[in-house]
Amino acid sequence: MSEVMGVSRETWQDIGRYEALLRTWNSRIQLVSPSSLTEWQTRHVEDALQLVDIAPRPRRWVDLGSGGGLPGIVVAIAFRGSLTRITMIESDQRKATFLRTVCRTLDLDADVLAERIETAPPQAADIVSARALAPLPRLLPLVRRHLAPGGTAILPKGASYRQELEESDLTGFDHEILPSRTSPDGVVLCLHAVSREG
Numbered sequence: 001m002s003e004v005m006g007v008s009r010e011t012w013q014d015i016g017r018y019e020a021l022l023r024t025w026n027s028r029i030q031l032v033s034p035s036s037l038t039e040w041q042t043r044h045v046e047d048a049l050q051l052v053d054i055a056p057r058p059r060r061w062v063d064l065g066s067g068g069g070l071p072g073i074v075v076a077i078a079f080r081g082s083l084t085r086i087t088m089i090e091s092d093q094r095k096a097t098f099l100r101t102v103c104r105t106l107d108l109d110a111d112v113l114a115e116r117i118e119t120a121p122p123q124a125a126d127i128v129s130a131r132a133l134a135p136l137p138r139l140l141p142l143v144r145r146h147l148a149p150g151g152t153a154i155l156p157k158g159a160s161y162r163q164e165l166e167e168s169d170l171t172g173f174d175h176e177i178l179p180s181r182t183s184p185d186g187v188v189l190c191l192h193a194v195s196r197e198g
């Protein structure tokens with residue numbers, strides 16, 4: 001277990017503490033679908049950890065629509081002790097309370113904005129992630145609001161990604177499509193915000 005995806009024993013211990021909190025709270029507020037918990041490790045944890053491998057040393061990471069903390073909490077655990085600062089934006093107050101409880105209990109260097117992504121102060125992050133939040137055409141304005149020039153959006157997507165790309169205005173981005181390690185039909189879409197200069 002400690003060797004999975006090159007993650008340390010301490011990180012797995014923290015992920016285990018997060019899982020315990022999530023399972024307890026999930027009986028009161030639905031943070032993830034209960035049926036998905038049977039595949040907790042692959043469907044949620046490894047799905048989030050693959051994003052960390054794509055962005056090895058960011059300074060500011062913002063996760064949009066974090067829900068129960070996926071990928072935001074897993075990212076914060078994985079970057080514990082580094083210079084990376086994580087912010088999760090989640091407008092549902094009960095979910096935001098859960099996220100703050102996890103951050104406090106695990107002493108994570110992360111914060112939670114219980115606000116709408118559209119009106120939260122722009123974060124100028126060098127990495128923006130969003131999982132299961134919205135189709136790409138609706139997601140792009142939200143990403144643009146919080147991404148710094150030269151930053152990268154890392155977006156796990158399902159089989160509909162081709163159509164979403166066709167329907168999106170990617171002006172200002174170079175894009176890269178990486179196969180998902182955890183979902184046979186899925187990809188991780190990376191959008192690099194290119195400089196307008198030159």
Ligand SMILES: C[S@@+](CC[C@H](N)C(=O)[O-])C[C@H]1O[C@@H](n2cnc3c(N)ncnc32)[C@H](O)[C@@H]1O
Nearest residue numbers: 065066067070090091092115116117131132133
């Ligand atoms: C389908 S859930 C996905 C949660 C998590 N990212 C995951 O993969 O499990 C989408 C989350 O985004 C939040 N959300 C949706 N629109 C939002 C907005 N405009 N501003 C902030 N949060 C939003 C919802 O409250 C919900 O928790």
